[in-house]
Amino acid sequence: DSGVTQTPKHLITATGQRVTLRCSPRSGDLSVYWYQQSLDQGLQFLIQYYNGEERAKGNILERFSAQQFPDLHSELNLSSLELGDSALYFCASSGGLAQETQYFGPGTRLLVL
């Protein structure tokens, strides 16, 4: 158990819809990262938050947004969903801004029909 929790575990929705994925980092971790894993693209970094502020952006679509709340949990919002957004979405956390170990949650499996 990494200490990172993600909800829901599975999500099935239709094209055009909007969903919210939630992540609770390990106790005391200030950095949260979101990654997407699809069959064709592999594991790709989406976005990082540190103590409530956006820190780095990767290959995140404009239809996707994220935020980190004062209690340090984070949410990834996916809107106008397309079939190609079906993937595993992982959240990871680390202590701060150094090159520390990242601890991954179990992921949310999103299926867009």
Add this chain to the structure above:
Amino acid sequence: DAKTTQPNSMESNEEEPVHLPCNHSTISGTDYIHWYRQLPSQGPEYVIHGLTSNVNNRMASLAIAEDRKSSTLILHRATLRDAAVYYCILRDLQGAQKLVFGQGTRLTINP
């Protein structure tokens, strides 16, 4: 980000040592070599990392070539639970904190 090259797949037998290679010929002086693995239906997990010297921990050993252009992750006695995709990742001490995953090596362990 400097790139790494790993074999797509490897196979080994239970209770035997496994050597997982990684080539990183464009590694810079400030790049650390990290290994993560992803067990089936789970998120990635940290295995080990090093800079120049060989490293050991309870999970594995990391052997780093003298020129640092390659490294090898060593599982001393593989178990069925070690079947996973293993990722070799370079992380610049001064760079971004994100992890850049390649395709990794899918390790199969035969009973």
